[in-house]
């Protein structure tokens with residue numbers, strides 16, 4: 001019985017580590033990730049504003065499209 005509990009605890013810890021130390025549903029600020037993805041960034045080439053999730057990051061700079069990133 002105790003062995004089962006230990007295995008469960010270790011498995012839980014591994015899953016916890018797998019998610020980078022925080023579960024999506026238990027995150028301190030669940031909207032933080034969403035906010036980051038929807039944050040507008042300026043294309044380094046044509047100055048078009050795109051959301052981070054739609055942008056392409058090359059050498060720390062944001063680009064609106066693959067065309068601008070080249």
Ligand SMILES: [Zn+2]
Nearest residue numbers: 043046064068
């Ligand atoms: Zn661009």
